[in-house]
Amino acid sequence: MISIIILGSGNVAKHLFDTFLGQNEINILQVIGRNKDHLSYFKSKVEVSNDFNTIQDADLYLIAVSDDAIPEVAKTLRGKKGIVAHCSGSVPLKALDPINRRAVFYPLQSFSAGKKIDFKSVPICIEAENKNDLNLLEQLGNSISNNVQEVSSEQRKSLHLAAVFVNNFTNHLFHIGHEICEDNDLPFHILLPLIKETVKKLDYITPLNAQTGPARRNDRSTIENHLNQLKTKNNKDIYTLLSKSISEKYRNEL
Amino acid sequence: MISIIILGSGNVAKHLFDTFLGQNEINILQVIGRNKDHLSYFKSKVEVSNDFNTIQDADLYLIAVSDDAIPEVAKTLRGKKGIVAHCSGSVPLKALDPINRRAVFYPLQSFSAGKKIDFKSVPICIEAENKNDLNLLEQLGNSISNNVQEVSSEQRKSLHLAAVFVNNFTNHLFHIGHEICEDNDLPFHILLPLIKETVKKLDYITPLNAQTGPARRNDRSTIENHLNQLKTKNNKDIYTLLSKSISEKYRNEL
Numbered sequence: 001m002i003s004i005i006i007l008g009s010g011n012v013a014k015h016l017f018d019t020f021l022g023q024n025e026i027n028i029l030q031v032i033g034r035n036k037d038h039l040s041y042f043k044s045k046v047e048v049s050n051d052f053n054t055i056q057d058a059d060l061y062l063i064a065v066s067d068d069a070i071p072e073v074a075k076t077l078r079g080k081k082g083i084v085a086h087c088s089g090s091v092p093l094k095a096l097d098p099i100n101r102r103a104v105f106y107p108l109q110s111f112s113a114g115k116k117i118d119f120k121s122v123p124i125c126i127e128a129e130n131k132n133d134l135n136l137l138e139q140l141g142n143s144i145s146n147n148v149q150e151v152s153s154e155q156r157k158s159l160h161l162a163a164v165f166v167n168n169f170t171n172h173l174f175h176i177g178h179e180i181c182e183d184n185d186l187p188f189h190i191l192l193p194l195i196k197e198t199v200k201k202l203d204y205i206t207p208l209n210a211q212t213g214p215a216r217r218n219d220r221s222t223i224e225n226h227l228n229q230l231k232t233k234n235n236k237d238i239y240t241l242l243s244k245s246i247s248e249k250y251r252n253e254l
Numbered sequence: 255m256i257s258i259i260i261l262g263s264g265n266v267a268k269h270l271f272d273t274f275l276g277q278n279e280i281n282i283l284q285v286i287g288r289n290k291d292h293l294s295y296f297k298s299k300v301e302v303s304n305d306f307n308t309i310q311d312a313d314l315y316l317i318a319v320s321d322d323a324i325p326e327v328a329k330t331l332r333g334k335k336g337i338v339a340h341c342s343g344s345v346p347l348k349a350l351d352p353i354n355r356r357a358v359f360y361p362l363q364s365f366s367a368g369k370k371i372d373f374k375s376v377p378i379c380i381e382a383e384n385k386n387d388l389n390l391l392e393q394l395g396n397s398i399s400n401n402v403q404e405v406s407s408e409q410r411k412s413l414h415l416a417a418v419f420v421n422n423f424t425n426h427l428f429h430i431g432h433e434i435c436e437d438n439d440l441p442f443h444i445l446l447p448l449i450k451e452t453v454k455k456l457d458y459i460t461p462l463n464a465q466t467g468p469a470r471r472n473d474r475s476t477i478e479n480h481l482n483q484l485k486t487k488n489n490k491d492i493y494t495l496l497s498k499s500i501s502e503k504y505r506n507e508l
Contacts (some may be wrong), residue, residue, distance in 0.1 A: 022304040028438035033389050090476055093500045109448055110466050112455065121447045138454050158438040161480050166431040167452045168467030169422045184412040190403065191420050192456060193375045194363055199423045201366065202446060207429035212364050213422030222344055226415050241495055244425045245488050247344050
């Protein structure tokens with residue numbers, strides 16, 4: 001049995017809480033957070049507090065707050081014997097207080113309010129300062145996911161950067177596609193089979209090999225037509241830059 | 255029974271051929287193409303020819319060639335009584351010869367060699383000059399897909415543009431994510447659950463509402479850190495431009 005205290009009450013805290021709650025080998029002792037309204041989500045199921053002086057002893061303290069707030073929350077845990085792990089993609093382990101047993105428990109997923117996540121496939125990236133602590137995090141990770149990996153602070157930083165490209169930026173391209181559809185009385189869902197196929201291909205070919213379209217062929221007349229169709233400078237710039245980046249990548253095959 | 259002759263022997267021709275072949279109500283009479291090597295794919299199952307003078311009479315001629323070659327191939331069909339339809343997203347119906355019954359049969363999907371496509375979910379965008387021809391295309395579309403829609407030349411042009419954003423450009427972002435992983439000894443498949451979740455969300459929220467990440471929050475310090483991590487000017491430019499585009503979109507909520 002692993003005893004856990006969650007510090008934080010936002011999206012990541014809620015998703016982890018909901019998932020841990022269903023596990024026999026995990027005992028959530030408290031959820032601690034500054035925001036009383038957010039704490040109401042947890043209070044029927046576990047002890048909650050917005051007083052950081054009431055924090056009990058536990059095997060593991062999970063800091064699930066915004067990156068900026070991690071050092072401050074970590075300070076409230078000085079003197080605790082349990083492992084202190086944050087859940088951030090971009091903050092190094094060393095940002096935690098060296099007086100504690102420092103660790104990281106980073107679920108690589110984009111959490112939205114109100115949308116349940118099946119953790120089984122979520123990669124859990126763990127890091128710790130010694131083997132015992134790493135084992136405990138691995139045990140915790142394995143209880144909710146089939147995909148637990150040791151990832152260094154340096155690697156995690158890169159992973160977070162890559163995630164911005166494949167999630168944040170990709171989603172913004174979906175938004176531009178959505179706008180183009182709306183402007184032309186087309187339902188956005190007409191693009192969904194294409195989007196789903198784009199992703200399905202990644203299971204068996206690299207994105208480098210999967211690339212198609214006018215930019216790969218350096219088809220200047222289609223590219224010019226598309227640029228003429230776009231209405232905002234922003235979208236023209238995005239089209240131009242991404243097309244250039246693709247064309248350069250495949251220059252040698254033309 | 256609809257009799258069809260396919261003109262072209264590339265990816266789109268092959269995928270359509272394979273799908274039509276399984277349908278009782280469709281009779282493929284010939285596949286016509288210039289490239290003898292490509293024609294070998296079809297010749298055990300149907301009459302093939304690289305002589306455009308041997309084209310028989312059919313209900314429908316499907317031109318599945320590159321955009322540039324469409325007018326030239328269409329010329330070889332002068333005098334034919336059947337419908338002449340091309341399969342392109344970006345070429346208007348009017349690019350076909352007005353002496354023919356002009357039409358469009360555009361499957362909105364990205365076709366890769368060697369990867370079978372389940373046409374049932376592929377949107378088929380049809381266009382014709384009269385109701386009868388449209389009905390025949392609709393019947394043909396319905397025989398292979400659950401998603402047949404009448405789409406004007408103008409709308410189709412926009413759809414093709416939107417498809418470049420959500421497929422070509424998105425795939426290129428996946429490639430950049432792939433590169434970042436490789437550079438840091440991380441397996442690319444660690445990003446797949448995140449990518450799949452990004453797409454799953456589109457079934458129930460708009461991409462505008464699904465957006466997360468440092469650019470939406472205008473989190474300058476994370477953005478600066480990410481830019482410092484990127485090695486090529488190209489990737490820095492893409493990061494900067496897409497972050498700017500996202501930040502501007504959500505400026506009012508900060």
